[in-house]
Amino acid sequence: MRIVSWNVNGLRACGQKGFGSWLQACGADVVCLQEIRALPEQLPPELMAPPGWHLAFSPAQRLGYSGVALLSRQPWQTLYTSLGDPELDCEGRLQIAQFGKLTVAGVYFPNGNGKDRDNSRIPYKLAFYRALQARLQPLCDTGQPVVVLGDWNTAPEAIDLARPKDNEKTSGFTPEEREEVRQWLRAGWTDTFRHLHPHQRDAYSWWSQRFGVRAKNIGWRIDLALCSRGALPHLRSAEIACDVQGSDHCPIVVDFDPLIQSVE
Numbered sequence: 001m002r003i004v005s006w007n008v009n010g011l012r013a014c015g016q017k018g019f020g021s022w023l024q025a026c027g028a029d030v031v032c033l034q035e036i037r038a039l040p041e042q043l044p045p046e047l048m049a050p051p052g053w054h055l056a057f058s059p060a061q062r063l064g065y066s067g068v069a070l071l072s073r074q075p076w077q078t079l080y081t082s083l084g085d086p087e088l089d090c091e092g093r094l095q096i097a098q099f100g101k102l103t104v105a106g107v108y109f110p111n112g113n114g115k116d117r118d119n120s121r122i123p124y125k126l127a128f129y130r131a132l133q134a135r136l137q138p139l140c141d142t143g144q145p146v147v148v149l150g151d152w153n154t155a156p157e158a159i160d161l162a163r164p165k166d167n168e169k170t171s172g173f174t175p176e177e178r179e180e181v182r183q184w185l186r187a188g189w190t191d192t193f194r195h196l197h198p199h200q201r202d203a204y205s206w207w208s209q210r211f212g213v214r215a216k217n218i219g220w221r222i223d224l225a226l227c228s229r230g231a232l233p234h235l236r237s238a239e240i241a242c243d244v245q246g247s248d249h250c251p252i253v254v255d256f257d258p259l260i261q262s263v264e
Contacts, residue, residue, distance in 0.1 A: 001256045003104060004028040005223060007151040007206070007249035011036040011069070015047045017246035023050060026251070029073050032095070032106025034151045036067040060092035067092040068108050068150070074099065083131045087124075094132070100261030102231070103139055107132065107150035112171030119171050125153070129180045133187070140188050140228040145260050148189070149225035151206075151249065156181045156191065159201055160221040172222060181224075189226040192238035192254050205240050206249045214248075225254045234260040 004026055008014040011033065023031065031053075040048050040057045049055065053071045058081045060066040070079070076097040082089045093108045110128050114120030132148075139146045154177045158164035167173045185191065197203065204219025213219075227235060234257040241251040 001030075001102075001258045001260060002026075002028045002253060003030045003032070003147055003149065003225070003256070004251050004253050005032045005034070005106065005149040005151075005225065006244075006251040007034040007108070007223060007247060009035050009037075009247040009249060011038050011047060012043060014246045015044065019246055020046050020050065022244060022246070022251075023053075023071070026253075028071075028253075030097075030099070030104055031071040032104070032150055033069040033071070034067075034093075034106070034108035036069050037064050038067065039063070056095065056097075058092045058095050061090045065091070066108060068095050068106055070095045070097055070106055072097070072099070083128075083135060085131060088128050088131055093128070096135075101145060102261045103136075103144065103146040105132070105136060105146065105148040105150075107148060107152075109151060109153045111153050112174070112177060117171075119169075119174065122171060122174065122176065125171075126176065126180055129184075133184060136228075137187060140230070143230040144228065145231035145234065146228040147225060147231055147254065147256075148227075149223075149252065149254065151222060152181065152224045153222055154178060154181050155220045155222050156185075156194070156224070159199075160204075162202070162204065162218045162220070172220065184226060188229050190229075190232050190235075192225045192227055192235055193221070193240065193252070195232075195235070196238050203240050204242065205252055209248050223249055223252045225252055227254075231256065231260060 078098040110125040112122035155161040205223035207214035207219040237255040
């Protein structure tokens with residue numbers, strides 16, 4: 001069972017750069033999109049209702065901002081988009097879908113930068129992390145298979161970005177943000193890519209849009225797929241599709257044994 005996540009940095013713009021062709025060729029069973037920045041009615045038919053896919057949008061209340069979408073080859077049993085806190089829910093950052101016994105959470109975690117890149121949104125970001133973990137941790141603790149993937153907006157360790165020393169005070173690599181990811185890992189979650197590629201360097205999923213940065217691979221690995229204890233035995237592969245263009249992020253891909261949907 002292949003699950004893919006991609007921050008498309010505007011679905012309409014990505015759609016003009018080959019998103020539809022990529023979608024049909026990616027081999028995914030489930031695709032989680034972040035930063036769609038559009039309402040469904042603003043999209044062309046091929047993006048609003050791609051053939052062969054079940055689709056759900058969760059846009060932000062603010063137009064042209066944030067928003068997530070879920071596409072799957074099979075229908076989900078349930079879909080939740082709320083953490084029960086209006087302040088955290090209004091930005092359209094969460095979809096939790098049930099596929100048999102498997103829970104898939106597609107998430108666009110907040111950036112800690114304020115309007116002036118002053119790290120003023122880090123408290124909001126950490127509150128979102130904690131609220132989501134409180135929602136999902138009981139599933140992990142009881143052995144249920146759960147995958148939480150998306151743009152986490154945090155590089156966990158120095159190996160996960162090209163210039164760690166230059167970014168110790170930059171949102172996405174501050175000690176408090178990194179500690180929040182570590183808290184998930186200590187609580188029984190596994191970073192799927194780092195689990196299978198513990199020493200791989202230069203493996204990034206986001207690059208600044210400044211000229212030449214992506215070509216030089218000066219990037220960050222901030223798109224993560226964490227899985228629960230119950231999902232880990234079914235993990236088969238985890239990759240970063242860095243050759244896929246169309247956004248300042250690239251997709252991440254995790255493959256599981258299809259039995260993950262029926263595990264007891």
